[in-house]
Amino acid sequence: GAVVSQHPSWVICKSGTSVKIECRSLDFQATTMFWYRQFPKQSLMLMATSNEGSKATYEQGVEKDKFLINHASLTLSTLTVTSAHPEDSSFYICSAWTSGSSTDTQYFGPGTRLTVL
Amino acid sequence: LAKTTQPISMDSYEGQEVNITCSHNNIATNDYITWYQQFPSQGPRFIIQGYKTKVTNEVASLFIPADRKSSTLSLPRVSLSDTAVYYCLVGDIVDTGRRALTFGSGTRLQVQP
Numbered sequence: 001g002a003v004v005s006q007h008p009s010w011v012i013c014k015s016g017t018s019v020k021i022e023c024r025s026l027d028f029q030a031t032t033m034f035w036y037r038q039f040p041k042q043s044l045m046l047m048a049t050s051n052e053g054s055k056a057t058y059e060q061g062v063e064k065d066k067f068l069i070n071h072a073s074l075t076l077s078t079l080t081v082t083s084a085h086p087e088d089s090s091f092y093i094c095s096a097w098t099s100g101s102s103t104d105t106q107y108f109g110p111g112t113r114l115t116v117l
Numbered sequence: 118l119a120k121t122t123q124p125i126s127m128d129s130y131e132g133q134e135v136n137i138t139c140s141h142n143n144i145a146t147n148d149y150i151t152w153y154q155q156f157p158s159q160g161p162r163f164i165i166q167g168y169k170t171k172v173t174n175e176v177a178s179l180f181i182p183a184d185r186k187s188s189t190l191s192l193p194r195v196s197l198s199d200t201a202v203y204y205c206l207v208g209d210i211v212d213t214g215r216r217a218l219t220f221g222s223g224t225r226l227q228v229q230p
Binding site for chain 1: 151153158159160161162163166204210216217218219220221222223
């Protein structure tokens with residue numbers, strides 16, 4: 001299947017610093033990517049929809065000024081957690097749609113573990 | 118988006134067939150059913166996708182009755198490595214709006230030796 005990569009796979013940072021997470025579609029173009037967050041023992045929660053060349057759409061309760069999303073190309077979306085705090089520690093996962101002959105499929109990246117000290 | 122209901126957890130033994138059923142009573146005409154597998158600290162992995170009747174691939178089968186209000190993921194002869202959380206998602210995957218699929222609570226499958 002299609003491959004979506006994320007970098008880094010894990011990151012530890014100090015409280016108050018910013019962290020950037022990259023999401024790439026490796027063998028296909030993705031005009032739309034999605035960012036999810038997953039806390040331990042919980043399901044994935046959609047944070048925002050990243051649109052190439054336009055502003056991201058954020059879900060209710062997600063601070064757009066704290067979680068900056070940039071989708072500058074058809075294969076790359078970035079999520080920057082600004083002024084990170086311990087409560088931002090979580091597993092961040094991106095996804096992208098691929099187009100099949102008759103149906104589309106959403107593929108997910110391997111995730112990025114963020115730990116804020 | 119259609120809401121899904123799955124059992125919270127299931128237990129099985131190696132070599133057995135496992136069937137996980139998902140209810141989606143308000144599935145829309147254009148909605149497809151997609152199943153994902155997730156291991157700890159990994160992103161969800163696509164397993165199978167279907168619209169109606171039966172779909173089979175190299176890892177699983179998906180059974181969808183005529184009313185499409187439920188679906189059953191069938192894993193033949195599970196092994197210890199199939200221990201994971203399985204998510205059933207329902208959504209319009211051909212919608213040009215490309216909306217994200219909504220995750221439910223998933224089913225935690227534990228395979229015993």
